[in-house]
Amino acid sequence: MTATTDHGVPAAPVLAPTFREIALPDAVRDALGEQLAKLPDPNTDIDRSSTRLLQIFADLPTELLQQILDFGRHIDTPGVSLVSNLPVDADLPDTPSDGGPSRAKKTFVAEGVLLGLSGLLGEPMGVLTEKAGQLVHDVIPVEGGSMTQTNQGSEVFLNFHSDIMHDVIGRYDVANPDFLVLSCLRPDHEGIAGTFYADARDIQAALPPETLETLRSPLFRLNAPGSYVRDVAGGQDVLSEPVPMINGHQDYPEIAISANGVHPLTSGAREALDTLQEVCGQVAHQVQLRPGQALLINNRKGVHARSTFTARYDGQDRWLQRTYVRRSLWNVRYRVTDENRRVHY
Ligand SMILES: O=C(O)CCC(=O)C(=O)O
C-alpha cells in the first residue's frame, strides 16, 4: 500500500538522511588518544571501563557528541554514520591468524574507541554462539571460512544482511543487536574491502510496489547465523518462523535479512528476494574502512554487506573490531546466561 496525502495524492517516499561523516578535529583526536592509552584492558571490568569511557567521550565537542547521540536515539536519523580521525594504538601487533582475540595487544586504544562509541548508543552485549560471548569481536579473515557467508569470509561477497541470532522463540530479529559498531585497526592488503549499507527507507523507495508488498508479507524464513549452524546445528539449516523482510511504519521501516540464506515460501517471494539484493546494491553507501575510522550501523534501519578482498594469512590481514549493542538489556533478559548479565545464549 502506498501512503497518500490528505488530498489522495501519493506521498513521496521518505528517503534516508544524507550520509554524513563525523570527523574529529586533530586536537580532539590527540586528547582522546592520550586518555585512552592509559586505560587497562576493558574486558576485565566492562562496567567500570564503560563508565570511565563515558567520562572521556563526554569531552567531545558538543556538536559531534550530539550527532552520535542522535544517531542512537532518534527514528529519523541516518542508519549509518562514519566516525573518522579517531585515535589508534601506537603499536599494533599482527592480525591474529585464528580470528582473534590477539594475545599480543598491550594497549587498548582501539577497544576504548569501540566501547566508548558503543556506550553512546547503548549497552554492548555478547552471544555465546558468536565469538564465544566476547563483547569485543574481532572481524578477521580466517582461512577455513574464506568462502562462507560469515564475517570470516573474504573470497565471496557477503550479501546484504542484518546481524541476527538464533532464538528458541523462532524469531531471530528480536533479541539481536540494535546497533553494530565496526572499527578498523588494519585495512586489507589492497585496501579494497568495502563495507556497504543500504537503508530500508531508500530500499522501499526504489522497489516496485508489488515487490515491496511481497517483502512486507510473512513469506520468508531466516536461516540461523553461519556460526550457529556450523558450531551448534552440525551444518543443518535452522529456520525461523515465517516473517516479512520489511515491516513496520511506512516512513520508518525495519528490515531483517539473514546472511546465511533466506528460505522463501513461494516463487514470488523468491523473485522478490533477488530484487531486494539487487536494489540494496543500487542504493547502498560504500566505505573502505581505514584505521582511525569506525562505522556506526543501525541494525534495524538497514542492512549491510562486504565486498570481496584477498586475504594472505600473513599477520597483516584486514582487522576490524566489532560490538553488538542493545539500547537496553532489559527486554532481552529471557536469554541471559547465568555467568554474565551481558551475555546471551
Ligand atoms: O567486514 C565487514 O566490513 C562487515 C562484516 C559484517 O557483516 C559484520 O561484521 O557483521
Ligand SMILES: [Fe+2]
Ligand atoms: Fe554483519
